[in-house]
Amino acid sequence: MLIGKPADIRYSEITPRATYLRRREFLQAASVAAVGTAAALVPSLPAVAEAQVQGPGVLPKLPNVKTSALSTTEKQSAYADFSTYNNFYEFGTDKASPAINAKRFRTRPWKIAIEGHVAKPAAFDFDEFVKPYALEERIYRHRCVETWAAVVPWIGIPMADIVKRVEPTSKAKFIEFVTLFDPAQMPGQRDEILQWPYIEGLRLDEAMNPLTILAVGMYGEVLPNQDGAPIRLVVPWKYGFKGGKSLVKIRFVESMPRSTWMIKEPPAYGFYANVNPMVDHPRWSQTRERRLGEFLPRRTTMFNGYADQVAKLYAGMDLRRNY
Amino acid sequence: MNTPPIGILRRALLAAALVPAVMLAYDAYAGNLTANPVEYLENETGDWAIIFLIASLAITPIRRLTGWNEVIRLRKMFGLVAYFYAAVHVVIWFTLVSFFDVATMAEDIVKRPFITVGMGTFLILTALAVTSTTGAIRRLGRRWQQLHRAVYVAAIGAVVHFWWLVKADITRPRQWAVVLTLLLGFRLWWMWRARTLSRS
Numbered sequence: 001m002l003i004g005k006p007a008d009i010r011y012s013e014i015t016p017r018a019t020y021l022r023r024r025e026f027l028q029a030a031s032v033a034a035v036g037t038a039a040a041l042v043p044s045l046p047a048v049a050e051a052q053v054q055g056p057g058v059l060p061k062l063p064n065v066k067t068s069a070l071s072t073t074e075k076q077s078a079y080a081d082f083s084t085y086n087n088f089y090e091f092g093t094d095k096a097s098p099a100i101n102a103k104r105f106r107t108r109p110w111k112i113a114i115e116g117h118v119a120k121p122a123a124f125d126f127d128e129f130v131k132p133y134a135l136e137e138r139i140y141r142h143r144c145v146e147t148w149a150a151v152v153p154w155i156g157i158p159m160a161d162i163v164k165r166v167e168p169t170s171k172a173k174f175i176e177f178v179t180l181f182d183p184a185q186m187p188g189q190r191d192e193i194l195q196w197p198y199i200e201g202l203r204l205d206e207a208m209n210p211l212t213i214l215a216v217g218m219y220g221e222v223l224p225n226q227d228g229a230p231i232r233l234v235v236p237w238k239y240g241f242k243g244g245k246s247l248v249k250i251r252f253v254e255s256m257p258r259s260t261w262m263i264k265e266p267p268a269y270g271f272y273a274n275v276n277p278m279v280d281h282p283r284w285s286q287t288r289e290r291r292l293g294e295f296l297p298r299r300t301t302m303f304n305g306y307a308d309q310v311a312k313l314y315a316g317m318d319l320r321r322n323y
Numbered sequence: 324m325n326t327p328p329i330g331i332l333r334r335a336l337l338a339a340a341l342v343p344a345v346m347l348a349y350d351a352y353a354g355n356l357t358a359n360p361v362e363y364l365e366n367e368t369g370d371w372a373i374i375f376l377i378a379s380l381a382i383t384p385i386r387r388l389t390g391w392n393e394v395i396r397l398r399k400m401f402g403l404v405a406y407f408y409a410a411v412h413v414v415i416w417f418t419l420v421s422f423f424d425v426a427t428m429a430e431d432i433v434k435r436p437f438i439t440v441g442m443g444t445f446l447i448l449t450a451l452a453v454t455s456t457t458g459a460i461r462r463l464g465r466r467w468q469q470l471h472r473a474v475y476v477a478a479i480g481a482v483v484h485f486w487w488l489v490k491a492d493i494t495r496p497r498q499w500a501v502v503l504t505l506l507l508g509f510r511l512w513w514m515w516r517a518r519t520l521s522r523s
């Protein structure tokens with residue numbers, strides 16, 4: 001799969017512009033008609049939700065994206081919300097800062113290295129790295145440890161596909177995901193707010209779970225810089241901070257990685273960070289959450305509602321201690 | 324010293340101090356409260372509460388340093404404005420954050436030190452606000468002075484509350500801690516000076 005560099009390859013260069021426009025008009029007309037008909041038949045159908053699926057149309061679109069049975073049909077969060085309300089401390093600790101400070105972040109050229117216990121460790125150019133894989137849309141619930149939540153249409157590569165291709169050796173038990181360290185571009189890294197570079201980790205079987213993806217896009221388009229361009233981890237049954245952004249290294253290791261937040265405040269952040277309403281953060285309860293764009297809070301569910309797919313990974317474990 | 328007429332200055336500053344509240348109300352009406360309106364309101368009202376609390380504490384040092392005695396009439400105004408923002412902050416916590424869920428709120432107050440301290444701070448500020456009338460000043464006499472010294476405890480409480488609630492970036496609570504230390508330091512220095520002067 002080819003992913004255009006936001007600045008110089010536009011979708012219009014991948015598909016002839018006229019075709020693209022006609023196709024878009026057709027799709028728009030078709031979806032309006034479909035939604036209209038459906039809405040007429042089922043008066044309660046949320047027509048707005050359908051209309052929100054599109055991004056703002058500024059970034060290049062990602063073509064040939066497969067849909068997935070793992071996607072939720074819940075109402076998606078507004079692109080404007082999910083791209084202006086970000087925790088990406090490399091670009092500032094205010095929610096609004098990343099969208100401002102990451103504007104000129106350079107995501108090309110971009111190198112990503114596969115290291116550690118694999119058959120063929122290698123450093124790839126980003127576009128080469130993603131080329132062999134088919135992209136899938138995964139509409140997932142997203143739950144931040146701070147109790148806000150969202151529903152996001154990610155586009156990405158199943159992590160399991162990547163793991164299989166790089167052939168981990170028997171020593172590989174965990175994967176460490178390392179974010180770029182570049183204080184010249186990432187003003188937040190000039191202060192020791194957290195230990196840089198940002199590191200996150202998964203157990204190998206967690207990484208292999210069909211739900212785990214490396215996302216390269218959202219809302220039909222390439223990722224905006226503030227959401228972790230060009231490539232980030234998405235693990236929908238864990239708190240959002242597990243999803244390392246702007247990744248430069250994927251390391252296959254033998255022992256459990258110490259992630260950035262574990263180092264920062266051990267009582268608050270554990271290695272697993274599974275969404276769990278029974279385990280409080282020291283400063284707030286995790287029983288409820290509020291989706292961006294919604295007024296009323298919702299009850300938080302175990303594993304963010306993905307228990308059917310992932311509970312087996314933790315069979316026999318005390319999740320109060322392994323938080 | 325040529326100073327601005329305090330009555331006009333006080334009214335002008337009071338009007339200015341209420342501008343953030345009006346803007347928040349307008350933004351709420353216009354739907355401009357970010358992707359997470361409740362958190363935004365909670366943070367904004369908390370910020371303004373601490374700003375005006377510190378402003379009220381800055382008045383006495385200004386008076387001492389400049390000898391401009393009338394400025395003291397701004398102190399109560401700033402204190403009450405701080406209380407106003409703190410009260411809105413707490414009301415939002417009761418309503419939009421906790422949805423009147425008394426059990427959860429009680430649990431928060433007991434289990435979460437930043438909330439415990441916030442509540443203590445709010446109770447002190449409430450006591451100060453209700454005893455801020457001329458009637459109360461007359462009735463309480465000397466005890467009024469003693470009671471209102473608790474404003475220092477409240478200010479320390481507000482900074483500790485802020486410090487304890489941040490996840491990683493302590494820049495802003497630390498700034499308030501520095502300002503508060505300077506203000507309290509000034510008072511200690513002044514007391515010490517007064518004592519040595521009276522002795523010599």
Ligand code: HEM
Pocket residue numbers: 362365366367368369370372373376409412413416420438441442443444445448481484485488
């Ligand atoms: C019952 C009393 C109080 C409760 C329950 C309370 C609760 C809260 C909560 C939930 C937050 C937001 C935390 C977050 O978003 O992570 C907050 C923030 C804050 N509160 Fe309070 N609070 C109380 C009293 C006060 C008082 C009396 C003051 C000041 C005089 C104050 C000043 C602040 C400040 C400065 C912030 C941080 C704002 C920011 O991050 O920009 N709070 N408080």
